[in-house]
Amino acid sequence: MKNQIEIKKKIKSFNEIINVSGDKSISIRTVLLASQAIGKSKIYNLLESEDVINSLKSIKRLGIKYKKKKNYYEINAFGLNGYNSKKDLIIDAGNSGTLGRLLLGLLVNFKKSVKVTGDESLSRRDFSRITNPLKNFGAIIKTKNSSLPVIIKGTDFLRPIRYFENLGSAQCKSAVMLAAIKTPGLTVIKAKPSRNHTELLFKSLKIPIKIFKKNKYDHIEIKGISNFRGFEYNVPGDISSSSFFIVLTLLANNSKIIIKNVNINLTRIGIIKILNKMGAKINFINKKKYKGELISDIVVKSKRNLIAIDCPRKLNSSAIDEFLIIFLVAARAKGVSKFRNLGELNKKESPRLDLAIDFLKRIGVKVIRKKDDIQIYGNPKINLEKQFIIKNFMKDHRIFMMTCIAALTFGGNFKIYDKNSIKTSFPDFLKILTKLGAEIN
Numbered sequence: 001m002k003n004q005i006e007i008k009k010k011i012k013s014f015n016e017i018i019n020v021s022g023d024k025s026i027s028i029r030t031v032l033l034a035s036q037a038i039g040k041s042k043i044y045n046l047l048e049s050e051d052v053i054n055s056l057k058s059i060k061r062l063g064i065k066y067k068k069k070k071n072y073y074e075i076n077a078f079g080l081n082g083y084n085s086k087k088d089l090i091i092d093a094g095n096s097g098t099l100g101r102l103l104l105g106l107l108v109n110f111k112k113s114v115k116v117t118g119d120e121s122l123s124r125r126d127f128s129r130i131t132n133p134l135k136n137f138g139a140i141i142k143t144k145n146s147s148l149p150v151i152i153k154g155t156d157f158l159r160p161i162r163y164f165e166n167l168g169s170a171q172c173k174s175a176v177m178l179a180a181i182k183t184p185g186l187t188v189i190k191a192k193p194s195r196n197h198t199e200l201l202f203k204s205l206k207i208p209i210k211i212f213k214k215n216k217y218d219h220i221e222i223k224g225i226s227n228f229r230g231f232e233y234n235v236p237g238d239i240s241s242s243s244f245f246i247v248l249t250l251l252a253n254n255s256k257i258i259i260k261n262v263n264i265n266l267t268r269i270g271i272i273k274i275l276n277k278m279g280a281k282i283n284f285i286n287k288k289k290y291k292g293e294l295i296s297d298i299v300v301k302s303k304r305n306l307i308a309i310d311c312p313r314k315l316n317s318s319a320i321d322e323f324l325i326i327f328l329v330a331a332r333a334k335g336v337s338k339f340r341n342l343g344e345l346n347k348k349e350s351p352r353l354d355l356a357i358d359f360l361k362r363i364g365v366k367v368i369r370k371k372d373d374i375q376i377y378g379n380p381k382i383n384l385e386k387q388f389i390i391k392n393f394m395k396d397h398r399i400f401m402m403t404c405i406a407a408l409t410f411g412g413n414f415k416i417y418d419k420n421s422i423k424t425s426f427p428d429f430l431k432i433l434t435k436l437g438a439e440i441n
């Protein structure tokens with residue numbers, strides 16, 4: 001199949017109700033936690049993307065069986081010491097930082113040696129941010145240049161740690177939390193706020209955890225080696241996947257969308273706060289709570305007069321995967337938008353800050369960068385006519401999807417490479433765009 005698409009026309013006005021697929025962060029976490037439970041877990045609406053399928057394949061390599069049933073995945077596991085393999089293993093985390101890092105946390109007590117590998121993009125990302133704390137638990141870890149492959153050999157003699165997480169990284173925090181449940185005694189974490197799905201899952205599984213806020217940091221205490229039973233979980237829709245349709249609707253003409261049943265956890269909705277500050281009027285309806293997670297339908301309408309934002313740094317972590325698409329709104333807003341401290345964006349599947357700036361400049365948007373801060377000079381009349389060929393050298397799914405939204409709202413004649421990148425997080429992306437009326441060749 002061809003791995004590139006062409007978009008030559010802006011999207012026409014639409015009024016639709018859609019569902020997006022299950023949240024990726026929660027899908028990976030439920031698979032990994034189910035692999036540590038005693039007995040059977042059932043996970044409904046699990047995201048069926050490569051990152052999640054690789055999570056299922058990883059637990060299978062570790063002796064945990066799963067089955068796909070009609071509308072759920074069933075996982076049968078044997079508790080905190082239940083991983084099993086006759087030989088040393090190689091496990092491929094593919095493109096997923098979340099899988100690679102969280103899985104290493106779960107391997108601190110596994111006696112065989114496991115070599116964790118990844119694709120080209122994951123292999124250039126920093127793993128020392130997680131191997132350092134895991135070594136402090138007592139695991140033996142070998143790595144070259146702080147990146148994959150990482151070889152880990154666990155131990156029976158784990159000791160609890162005190163860990164300071166200062167990047168606002170939920171992956172680092174969660175990897176340490178997963179190692180903590182394998183470790184006798186009290187692990188204490190002081191963390192810059194970041195997505196808290198692992199904390200909420202621990203609470204709903206009755207894993208001993210205490211959380212309190214002190215001086216803007218989250219303090220988390222976990223008492224280890226308390227087994228928990230298999231569970232049921234119904235994964236809500238993914239706000240990060242929704243964000244492409246939110247911005248599409250906002251920038252399209254005279255359109256409206258309702259996105260059903262989306263996770264709107266406060267640690268994830270930075271994009272909504274940012275866009276509403278820019279003049280969007282995005283609403284949540286039918287709000288409910290499920291196992292600690294907030295879920296609702298999201299209502300978005302097109303908006304002509306968007307205004308620039310001076311984006312508060314404190315929103316960075318809760319919008320971390322959405323900045324690419326937020327930058328498109330800044331490109332159409334009136335005035336100069338400012339974003340600061342975005343260095344972490346360059347640590348993602350591709351150097352997203354660098355690539356976003358290149359992209360904006362190519363489509364004629366003025367951008368000024370000072371280290372990790374950027375200013376985007378918006379143009380409410382932006383209207384492209386030229387041909388653009390967008391190659392995606394690290395095959396980053398979010399770069400591909402952002403480019404599609406730019407093509408459908410700013411015009412121009414776009415040839416966009418690496419369509420297959422969407423398989424990692426959102427295989428249905430193009431199908432839903434087509435349902436909304438996008439003409440994609």
Ligand code: S3P
Binds near residue numbers: 025168174
């Ligand atoms: C994720 C955390 C974030 C995010 C990633 C998913 C998670 O990464 O960018 O897409 O599921 O914990 P960091 O923890 O590196 O910020």
